[in-house]
Amino acid sequence: MNFPKRVNFQDSEKQLVIVGSKNPVKISCTENAFSEAFSKAFLVNGVNAASGVPDQPKGDPETYLGAKNRAKNAKKTFPEASFWVGIEGGIDDDEHGMFAFAWIYIEDRDGKSSQAKTGTFYLPAQVQKLVQGGMELGEADDTVFAQENSKQQGGSVGILTHGVVDRKAYYSQAIILALIPFLNKNLY
Template identity: 80%
Template sequence: MNFPKRVNYQDSEKQLVIVGSKNPVKLSSTENAFSEAFSKSFLVNGVNASSGVSDQPKGSKETFEGAKNRALNSKNTFPEADYWVGIEGGIEEDEHGMLAFAWIYILDKSGKSSQAKTGTFYLPKKVTELIHSGMELGEADDQVFQKENSKQQGGSVGILTHGVLDRKNYYSQAIILALIPFLNQNLY
């Protein structure tokens, strides 16, 4: 893959961020979060990076591992970048039902890493039943809500909040939280 390392932009160089996915929502949320957090533009590209976990991660530990693996595998695929980002959505169950969330893992060229988790929300019973039968969350959403490829659009959070919070904003907030150590180098 030939990605440009840096691009000149208004007399400054854009830093390159590689996301361990080609999902347009993950790319867009990463670009949005980095630009907002650092108050400058970044060049964001995605690569197909293995998560090394199941297609539908279950539990916080497996989901975190998937995000970390995506970031590390992105670095192995394209080591010339400035940052690598892994985003992995997962599910887990507690006494109230099945909930959804995502982990974010960020690594920079100095070797510093950080992570953050999104907020959580409970899934409807019909979606939960389909996941128990072996479907991934995105497929279950598509079937229950008669959507097509919803995970590359608003996702569960967008569907269930009627667009008030879409997947891009949901991920962007957690990416910004994961960037805290990079924004406060003297503290971390």
């Protein structure tokens, strides 16, 4: 099988990636995903960046906008970077119940952007009820599962999979998928 030529940055210095969040999970998963995708080390830092959406985004458009705004605001805060990443978790409902997911938005210094979405998973009735009552998902998880600050650890996905898939792994795959156009510049 013939794969497209892999992008290989030859810079001797590490490239800087800025995440539009100070959440350690989001920073760590971004560092892992970039290093794995490009087979090199990156310097990854987080900044407080406004999402411009409610604390608990609902639906794809609102959640995607939150990720995009976080990346764009991170770029305004720290324009010297090579990449800016926005990660926004959201919820939505369908005929099966309430489910969780996240959007990833990445922009590079040339203005090229890309996005990807995580997989989805359904939330238990007790969590759904608290979120429907106005509570943010992380807070609802902490309440139902007697956790503290779970969104900066394994998150809902980590709690519900008993640690088999934690928030870091969950986001990392979507970040790599969002990097596809940057890995294949000749195709995108």
